Amino acid sequence: MPRIAMVCDFFYPRIGGVENHIYSLSQNLIRLGHKVIIVTHAYGNRKGVRYLPGPLKVYYCPILPMTDQDVMPTFLATFPLLRHIFIRERIDIVHAHQATSTMANESIVYAAALGVASVYTDHSLFGFDDLASTILNRVLQTTLSTVDAAIGVSHVCRDNLILRARLDPNRVFVIPNAVDPSKFSPDPSxxxxxxxxxxxxxxxxxxxxxxxxxxxxxxxxxxxxxxxxxxxxxxxxxxxxxxxxxxxxxxxxxxxxxxxxxxxxxxxxxxxxxxxxxxxxxxxxxxxxxxxxxxxxxxxxxxxxxxxxxxxxxxxxxxxxxxxxxxxxxxxxxxxxxxxxxxxxxxxxxxxxSWERVAEETILVYEKVLCQPRRGFLERMSCYQSLNGITGFVVCCLALIVEAWVRIVERWQPFHQIDKVPDLNTRIQSNGVQHLN
Missing domain, CATH: 3.40.50.2000 (Glycogen Phosphorylase B;)
Structure with missing residues (x-):
């Protein structure tokens, strides 16, 4: 079973459609036997590691939000922390959510540099004719250059994402949202x-x-x-x-x-x-x-x-x-x-x-991306260069800086020195209980 890290700036205690989607999807993936963690920024006094029902492990990273609960772009400052979390939790797939989330965009770049599979889910529509959307679309083109698969919550969302980020349509899937019917039952009285x-x-x-x-x-x-x-x-x-x-x-x-x-x-x-x-x-x-x-x-x-x-x-x-x-x-x-x-x-x-169906369809996407070979440094540079023009040149220069920073952090935090969370079988055996396959 793959181990998944859901990464987004927007999560509980903030309430909204994106937050509900991440929580409900994670809960159903856990029910299907997958290991899922959430990585978000600190919300007030809610910092460090917390557990929600499931159990769902949430990393509230000590990063201050800038506006609308979105953190300031750091480029590389959050890499050591996220790398430590991904290695410690032995993450196989980084699943980022929402275009306006700084942590989501940065995590996709980090995942590519670490050789970890990545999936992105888009929840909103953005235009092409205003300055804010134009800048956001350009950023999305850059960060999604190396993403393994993308998901839109509707066909309109999928088409919008393909145009904005210039993605290969074969790598973009449609998985609609859902609702928990047990929590929304009629009561005509x-x-x-x-x-x-x-x-x-x-x-x-x-x-x-x-x-x-x-x-x-x-x-x-x-x-x-x-x-x-x-x-x-x-x-x-x-x-x-x-x-x-x-x-x-x-x-x-x-x-x-x-x-x-x-x-x-x-x-x-x-x-x-x-x-x-x-x-x-x-x-x-x-x-x-x-x-x-x-x-x-x-x-x-x-x-x-x-x-x-x-x-x-x-x-x-x-x-x-x-x-x-x-x-x-x-x-x-x-x-x-x-x-x-x-x-x-x-x-x-x-x-x-139903969220069960959403989870099952998402797992099919996970299986496809895990079957794909991971991109090496030269392949990632080729993806960034495909942006063309000055943008492609600038992004390639930034990619070189990212690669150098990855090497520095690897020497500072060697892979073998990071304590990894044991899987369920190991924990059971360590408690003196024989695990039966």
Missing amino acids: QRRRDRVTIVVISRLVYRKGIDLLVGIIPKVCRELKHVHFLVGGDGPKLLDLQEMVERERLQERVEFLGSVPHANVRNVLVRGDIFLNCSLTESFCIAILEAACCGLLVVSTNVGGVPEVLPVDMIMLSNPTVVSMVNCVRKAVQVDRTDAVAYEQHQRIRDVY
């Missing part, structure tokens, strides 16, 4: 029968379409007197929503729940009839999957990979405009959905989306 409740749960930021929501809520409330809104989440756009409610005098029609812990999301969803997603860009959107699993009818913007997630009888898609979204909500309110439909919808989601 929690719904108000005298009104229609629309639930919104998301980070209150621009990308999630909160500006659209500010325009949608007043129009819907004016037209449909029996509709109420539940808004869960926090973020910089919360003030805009609160000002709109004060201005339109909708205090009795809109309830703000604040930040909702993921463990309580289901309790909020089952209070609603319709789930409203106003995102301006989404590669998959686990939130609409969780809502559908709780039996809600989903109304969402028709962006990114959203149309791939749910069948047409579970979701109503709209253009990302206020007028179009209001029309879509009006139609959704008129749909008559019985309690039996909610339970049937839950069962269909259970049959299609």
Whole structure:
């Protein structure tokens, strides 16, 4: 069984789609018999080695975040620490997540230098016409030059990643997200029968379409007197929503729940009839999957990979405009959905989306990359040189520096002097218990 290191800046106690994906995938890989560790940066007082249920071992490295829980690019400063972890845990595969994670990008470069297989999973869509995306795409082209395989959470995400990082399509796979159906079961008794409740749960930021929501809520409330809104989440756009409610005098029609812990999301969803997603860009959107699993009818913007997630009888898609979204909500309110439909919808989601399936498909990717020969120094230089132009020349110079630093660290921390964590068989035998194969 391969030993896997999941590397990302974004992990618990931060809550989000990427964090949930890493945790759920890791738990199911452990259930299938794999050794999995998480490598992330320190979160406040959460430093050092911690254990989550599974048991899932988490290395909270003493690296300070720069902004949005993303660490400052260090180029080589984190290499000795990550190398020590990879060797100590006898890691076979480094699985990095999310393009904006500095630790993820650096770990792919380190894995190639150490001769360790690497896999990358992309969770978001990025454009090509703004400065931030252009720089990020160029960085991704560099770091993914030596990656053995890449995964997109939707077909749109896969196509976007191939174009941004200029990857060989044969090395990029699609493995959708999933949901734990046991944690998102319907409960029609929690719904108000005298009104229609629309639930919104998301980070209150621009990308999630909160500006659209500010325009949608007043129009819907004016037209449909029996509709109420539940808004869960926090973020910089919360003030805009609160000002709109004060201005339109909708205090009795809109309830703000604040930040909702993921463990309580289901309790909020089952209070609603319709789930409203106003995102301006989404590669998959686990939130609409969780809502559908709780039996809600989903109304969402028709962006990114959203149309791939749910069948047409579970979701109503709209253009990302206020007028179009209001029309879509009006139609959704008129749909008559019985309690039996909610339970049937839950069962269909259970049959299609499961983390066990995601883990099994990910293992197939692991098996493919482990069968590939590891790249030597000259092969890696050839990959970096393929970037062409000044970029290729600069990256090759940086690769030479990385190789020199690897040699220095190897003399400073010899491989044989790093204490390795014994495997399960060794631990059992050391405790005087005979292991039976």
